[in-house]
Amino acid sequence: MARTQKNKATEYHLGQLKAKIAKLRTQLLEPPKGSSAGGDGFEVTKFGHGRVALIGFPRMLTVALYFDYSVGKSTLLTMLTGTHSEAASYEFTTLTCIPGIIHYNDTKIQLLDLPGIIEGASEGKGRGRQVIAVAKSSDLVLMVLDASKDAHKVLLSTDGHAVMMFIVAISEGHRQILTRELESVGLRLNKRPPQIYFKKKKTGGISFNSTLPLTHVDEKLCYQILHEYKIHNAEVLFREDATVDDLIDVIEGNRKYIKCVYVYNKIDVIGIDDVDKLARRPNSVVISCNLKLNLDRLLSKMWEEMGLVRVYTKPQGQQPDFSDPVVLSADRGGCTVEDFCNHIHRNLIKDVKYVLVWGTSARHYPQHCGLGHVLQDEDVVQIVKKKVFKTVLTMVLRPIDWVGQEKEEGGRGRFKSHSTAPARISDRQKKAPLKT
Numbered sequence: 001m002a003r004t005q006k007n008k009a010t011e012y013h014l015g016q017l018k019a020k021i022a023k024l025r026t027q028l029l030e031p032p033k034g035s036s037a038g039g040d041g042f043e044v045t046k047f048g049h050g051r052v053a054l055i056g057f058p059r060m061l062t063v064a065l066y067f068d069y070s071v072g073k074s075t076l077l078t079m080l081t082g083t084h085s086e087a088a089s090y091e092f093t094t095l096t097c098i099p100g101i102i103h104y105n106d107t108k109i110q111l112l113d114l115p116g117i118i119e120g121a122s123e124g125k126g127r128g129r130q131v132i133a134v135a136k137s138s139d140l141v142l143m144v145l146d147a148s149k150d151a152h153k154v155l156l157s158t159d160g161h162a163v164m165m166f167i168v169a170i171s172e173g174h175r176q177i178l179t180r181e182l183e184s185v186g187l188r189l190n191k192r193p194p195q196i197y198f199k200k201k202k203t204g205g206i207s208f209n210s211t212l213p214l215t216h217v218d219e220k221l222c223y224q225i226l227h228e229y230k231i232h233n234a235e236v237l238f239r240e241d242a243t244v245d246d247l248i249d250v251i252e253g254n255r256k257y258i259k260c261v262y263v264y265n266k267i268d269v270i271g272i273d274d275v276d277k278l279a280r281r282p283n284s285v286v287i288s289c290n291l292k293l294n295l296d297r298l299l300s301k302m303w304e305e306m307g308l309v310r311v312y313t314k315p316q317g318q319q320p321d322f323s324d325p326v327v328l329s330a331d332r333g334g335c336t337v338e339d340f341c342n343h344i345h346r347n348l349i350k351d352v353k354y355v356l357v358w359g360t361s362a363r364h365y366p367q368h369c370g371l372g373h374v375l376q377d378e379d380v381v382q383i384v385k386k387k388v389f390k391t392v393l394t395m396v397l398r399p400i401d402w403v404g405q406e407k408e409e410g411g412r413g414r415f416k417s418h419s420t421a422p423a424r425i426s427d428r429q430k431k432a433p434l435k436t
């Protein structure tokens with residue numbers, strides 16, 4: 001592919017090659033026949049309401065130029081979870097997966113310390129394959145980078161321009177190498193799935209449509225790629241100006257879309273101007289484990305990105321239980337009332353008549369909601385079950401005003417202050433985005 005000139009005439013050829021490579025990669029990653037699936041990872045049991053993986057380099061590639069320091073993943077795990085993970089100033093200190101637990105906002109989040117991965121991990125170099133398998137099973141990746149590897153440019157920039165350009169690329173280069181390694185095994189960081197509808201059919205040939213003009217893919221290219229996959233009957237509808245790679249992702253169908261936060265560690269050894277620059281990069285947080293700088297910001301960023309939704313249950317006629325939330329997630333299992341009910345008990349759903357909801361997802365307190373209602377963080381929910389007798393009774397006796405009773409309760413102070421809580425948090429974050 002590198003040897004092929006990129007122009008209109010070679011476009012189809014390149015597209016076909018991309019599809020071929022994607023197919024081979026998928027074959028490569030399939031577990032060998034006869035072995036149980038997933039035997040590739042570190043076999044750490046999932047625990048808590050979410051899983052976060054620490055990914056980073058064990059050392060710099062340009063050893064000759066710099067000290068051989070690791071990025072500080074283990075140090076960070078120890079700081080955030082209290083679980084000890086061996087940290088040292090030589091590379092590959094961590095050789096296996098060490099889990100710790102972060103207690104945050106009434107939830108438990110599993111944090112995994114992993115060995116540093118090097119270039120070529122996706123081809124099975126080092127322990128990369130296992131590390132990547134664990135990353136794939138996570139809800140969020142924290143890519144830990146060494147802030148000081150970016151800052152050395154300042155020391156050297158006085159000498160010559162060429163040197164400076166080279167140095168600047170290193171921390172950024174690490175980020176790119178890691179991203180590439182993860183991408184080549186089907187992980188997509190901070191991306192959403194392509195807006196392409198794709199459905200295989202039994203007959204009818206290929207129907208190719210788009211809702212807008214396409215600049216990267218045309219009908220012929222699409223046919224060719226489908227042909228490569230031996231797909232001759234399918235419906236394809238482009239809802240955005242997607243690329244060949246997007247189309248291949250959709251056909252492969254096994255891509256994992258994961259959020260990633262870039263964590264620049266060791267800001268204690270660089271100047272404030274550089275800290276400021278790194279902090280302004282998208283999806284980035286700057287920290288220092290040694291000086292315990294900005295770790296609270298890292299936690300709140302992590303929380304934000306995970307999008308966990310805490311729902312508190314309220315038994316009828318009692319105060320809600322604010323100690324033990326049901327934790328839902330839009331990415332894992334969904335946040336509707338139905339998901340909430342299924343979380344409590346598998347068979348609950350058939351008994352539910354409706355639910356009463358207090359909190360930011362409710363238009364008024366309490367709102368009567370059906371199973372499809374989408375809950376938000378810190379909502380309070382009371383389940384109203386179907387009662388066979390009640391219907392019979394209410395026909396005989398005077399109807400009871402169940403709803404009116406609950407309305408009164410909803411007006412109490414606790415719920416009101418409760419619903420304003422998210423706003424308070426974000427205000428505070430705005431005022432102090434960086435504690436350095």
Ligand SMILES: Nc1nc2c(ncn2[C@@H]2O[C@H](COP(=O)(O)OP(=O)(O)OP(=O)(O)O)[C@@H](O)[C@H]2O)c(=O)[nH]1
Pocket residue numbers: 056057058059069070071072073074075076086087088089090091092093094095114115116265266267268269287288289290291
């Ligand atoms: N200056 C500075 N050094 C740090 C900081 N955090 C960690 N270090 C040092 O960086 C070195 C590597 O730390 P580790 O936690 O072992 O790094 P790691 O990423 O787990 O390394 P591997 O397990 O080998 O991949 C240690 O000598 C730490 O003391 C920090 O915030 N500032």
Ligand SMILES: [K+]
Pocket residue numbers: 070071087088089090091092093094
């Ligand atoms: K180390």
Ligand SMILES: [Mg+2]
Pocket residue numbers: 073074075086087093094113114115116
């Ligand atoms: Mg380590």
